[in-house]
Amino acid sequence: MHAQYEIQGGDFTKAGLASSEVKKMLKQLNLDPKIIKRIAVAMYEAEVNVVAHAYHGIMDIELNTEKIIIKVQDTGPGIADIDKAMEEGFSTASKEVREMGFGAGMGLPNIKKNADELILNSKINKGTEVKLVFYLNHQ
Amino acid sequence: MIISEVLKLIDGKIVAGEKYLSREVSKAFSSDLMSDVLTLDTDEILLITGLINVQTIRTAEMAEISCIAFVRNKKVTKEMVSLAEVNHMVLIECASSMFSVSGKLYQAGIQPVF
Numbered sequence: 001m002h003a004q005y006e007i008q009g010g011d012f013t014k015a016g017l018a019s020s021e022v023k024k025m026l027k028q029l030n031l032d033p034k035i036i037k038r039i040a041v042a043m044y045e046a047e048v049n050v051v052a053h054a055y056h057g058i059m060d061i062e063l064n065t066e067k068i069i070i071k072v073q074d075t076g077p078g079i080a081d082i083d084k085a086m087e088e089g090f091s092t093a094s095k096e097v098r099e100m101g102f103g104a105g106m107g108l109p110n111i112k113k114n115a116d117e118l119i120l121n122s123k124i125n126k127g128t129e130v131k132l133v134f135y136l137n138h139q
Numbered sequence: 140m141i142i143s144e145v146l147k148l149i150d151g152k153i154v155a156g157e158k159y160l161s162r163e164v165s166k167a168f169s170s171d172l173m174s175d176v177l178t179l180d181t182d183e184i185l186l187i188t189g190l191i192n193v194q195t196i197r198t199a200e201m202a203e204i205s206c207i208a209f210v211r212n213k214k215v216t217k218e219m220v221s222l223a224e225v226n227h228m229v230l231i232e233c234a235s236s237m238f239s240v241s242g243k244l245y246q247a248g249i250q251p252v253f
Contacts, residue, residue, distance in 0.1 A: 012192070012193070012194060013193060013218070015194060015197065016193075016194065016197035016198075016200070016201070019197075019201060020200060020201075023200070023201065033182075033203070037182065037201075037202070037203055040200075040201040040202075041177050041201050041202060044177070044197065044198075044201040045177060048194075099192075100173070100192055100194045101171060101172055101173030101174065101176075101190045101192070101194055101195065101198070102173055102174050102194070103174075104172055104174040104175070106174040106175070106177075106178065107174065110174070110177055110178050113178070
């Protein structure tokens, strides 16, 4: 199963729309609610990151009986220091993002906590790619 | 405790999900920071917040939270109500502060998440 969603950078009115659609689809597949919550939270954090920091993004979902792979690719400023971005409390978010209840430097650490695998690649002034893997039969 | 009892205790007004007043709530979390809400492992809690925007509802949707009490006399927007209705959530508005609402519910037996 394969699906793809667009994410508009800077548009907080629609942030979470893609994650919401994917979550509904996962619920219909009767997956373990605990795994669905981990996927939903990590995917939403990744989507909010695109809205908060990038210009445009694509969320690509690939699902089979064993695992779900979520790739979030954006065009944007990229991440200057990935190690620093993974540190809890570090954020470059704007005042507007903070007013939305985010930008506390907790997104990437929370994605890492929820996903079984996280691969992050970024190029300055090009964009960022976040790949998340969740194993469906693994506790 | 059921949601209708929560409403009475905090003198709240229901603005979405009137048909779910008999739902049980046993734990609550108070925060204006949605990043913190997204780190919780507990589901089906009552979220007490003063943050008014659609992302509060989206965060609740992702975190499996189906009841939110908005404190400090904040008014929920139409967009928030629509999104809450699609997700079968209960939204409550309340004039008191976050500290006051949290204290009243704690005293009545609602447990903290941690």
